[in-house]
Amino acid sequence: MESVMHHCHRKLPTLLSRTLFKTLKRRHLNLTIHTVSASSKPVIPTPLVSRLFQPSNLREGQDGGDLTCRSQRLMVQTGLIHPSNPGCFYYLPVALRSLEKLVRLIDEEMHAIGGQKVDMPALCSAELWKKSGRWELMGKEMFRLLDRHNGEYCLGPTHEEAVTELFASQTTMSYKKLPLLLYQVTRKFRDEQKPKFGLLRGREFYMKDMYSFDINEEAALHTYNSVCQAYRRILDRLHLKWVQVQADTGNIGGTLSHEFQLPADIGEDKLLVCGNCGFSANIETMEPGQAKCSQCQTGKLTESRGIEVGHTFYLGTKYSQAFKALFVNASNVPAVAEMGCFGLGVTRILAASIEVMSTEDAIHWPGLIAPYQVCVLPPKKGSKAHEATQKAEELAQSLGNSLPNLRGEVVLDDRTQMTIGKRLKDAKILGYPFVVVVGQTALDDLASFEVVCQQSGETLFLSKDGLVDLLSTVETI
């Protein structure tokens, strides 16, 4: 919408202008700098379920015939995503909260290992991809387009070329600056033959892609290790079950590669795990029919399935050689950097965690990335407990205000035309970690609340203090 440069001279209606100009007049006259105090931070109101844009599509009579897996069905059904073009989705407000938390978690772990966040263009010139030899290799999976001057571009499915070009443009990079770990969290584009399983195999998706530059192979493998460790920490902090398997390097290249897989029957990857030594591999990397473990020479390999959520590659000098990505070594001589690259499917982790943790009819979230931690249920309008409504509103407000970890994490289900039971059922489907029912007992001298802890399945009856104690321990990000 910026600068739309049409030179027509239309008359504008004055209806609103007058009101606007009344309030703006002062500012228009004096273009002075207005001093704004710290107190001008706006107050964020408690989110109300009745106002959330979270359409419950399936319950409104659509059938969802093409919903091919649990996560896709649940995510569409509960208004987390909405289908757009094939393999493309609208991320609706509740899902986006979850996604932003996941990005914060990833940022935290990437910074902890010295990662620096950048952002590279989605439009990648064909020239770069021809330099690496992948312009042909990528085939139809790559979206290609021309600009108005007939320049050839693709929409970056990954950014090895772009980042190596960036590194190479720094002509006097000292070895003291290495290891250099650059990463981004951006939308990637792949023209999948058959997009399916919702966010699990889309044509537009968010990926965290990190690229490392090191002085030699030993240092590069050390970096490789530290990124793998960060990936394991991320998955652990999400309380996901994972397995790290030996993997194929495919058209990324390089000589060493691992995938991080979440065991799941709908997973598209076949894994072989040794019952003896724990060796694990993607079946792609094994001799066909291999049944005995090559690592311990004795164990039997068992096949299972997984959803790939991360992929690490030790690249060596495949790209740095082609792009002349050099640094100046300790002897003041230019040398080719050793590279690694490391992907995490961000939107895929979101969907995959719903896939593997949920039941058939209710979402379970990794606690850290649940969109909201607490849902407060006021009594039904016109019911005996109706007077407790205000208590519920105060509670929702005060929890968010008094517990720093719950700021913005408490939602009020104000659809008081519905029974508590119906709203509790909805809350269960949406998987809020804690649901607080405010009823008659909230009006007692020693007010108490019914608290449903969805992760443990327990229901507790707690005083306000007890509730605050319980919720103060909730980890948020």
Place this chain on the structure above:
Amino acid sequence: MESVMHHCHRKLPTLLSRTLFKTLKRRHLNLTIHTVSASSKPVIPTPLVSRLFQPSNLREGQDGGDLTCRSQRLMVQTGLIHPSNPGCFYYLPVALRSLEKLVRLIDEEMHAIGGQKVDMPALCSAELWKKSGRWELMGKEMFRLLDRHNGEYCLGPTHEEAVTELFASQTTMSYKKLPLLLYQVTRKFRDEQKPKFGLLRGREFYMKDMYSFDINEEAALHTYNSVCQAYRRILDRLHLKWVQVQADTGNIGGTLSHEFQLPADIGEDKLLVCGNCGFSANIETMEPGQAKCSQCQTGKLTESRGIEVGHTFYLGTKYSQAFKALFVNASNVPAVAEMGCFGLGVTRILAASIEVMSTEDAIHWPGLIAPYQVCVLPPKKGSKAHEATQKAEELAQSLGNSLPNLRGEVVLDDRTQMTIGKRLKDAKILGYPFVVVVGQTALDDLASFEVVCQQSGETLFLSKDGLVDLLSTVETI
């Protein structure tokens, strides 16, 4: 990098695998859920200037002949951005910090007026744009492409069509859900004829675009007003001088429109401001040669120039009619929603604020979005004050730890092979709001520090307590 499905059966080197498997064995054997305590939050080390990926390109001998304005020159020179394809840039780590702060500020103000954040696909099907009539209208400015099935797409330069389609898909939207304000912060694509001025007119840029749905014109104009107010708050909190002008609606459509402009000589927009009543307009909306104000009938219009950073439109039913975006009104009858749309150029605000606030040779940031608030300078290696080095490291660490507003905001310029003077000069160019020089006096019983406050130009000598007091008031986001 996800799921590269090549079915070659390559042998992987075991060099690293063994180490990895040693540490991973336990996990591989038991795919149990590992409980992670809250204390597992990683420690983020103090950022070191020597390790920041912030290449100072121009000082390394390149000339920058095509750098057309102050912000572009300063941003390239200080390693904030790096050019890629024409009109496309790499956002480097320091700039990205600033950009992320700006997004947080915008999020805060959008939430305060009830905005809900979503994320829509960049790939928009031609069908949608044909429905609105803009497929032809947009001309060469739109990037167009085919998918592997020859489906026609564009890369969304804006999302009126997509959001209206989303709204329309909710067939039983109640009037009680309105106003509905959906917004996103995503990358936009426009094939500019002549990209120029760095981030000010790029082909890929970040925009905050909000879309409103209301029950009638009156409510829509009320929403329009509240978004304009939020825009004014955002620009005020950035301490930017701005002017809100009557604007043309161009190919977005609608009947009412305003632009938010930052007065600047390099601005591409010509503005007319009345010296009497404060009426302001983009010259596009006026009769050619008009010199007298139409608002107050007496004032003289003076021409100036501005950089457009925001644009608001009252759309009426242009899109909602075409897409049948209906809601169910209070009489239970379907009615067409009244729409507004509201853009903020996010990367443009970043560059424009540098453009208008900086001097020819030093960046000045809006305080709230300065990438780092404080730079600590330890003494030169081998100098008399050398023993204070450790004090500097401790100070950098402790400021970030003890002042919540400064968490992650303190950087240590550890390039101690350079003199204090040279590093102070760099710090001035980079525009850290506060630079703390740690010298001999830091070793005194009553340690003191030299503090350069770049915004006021003052230099203070403060005790540790005095420094903490001063910095505790710094507003961060």
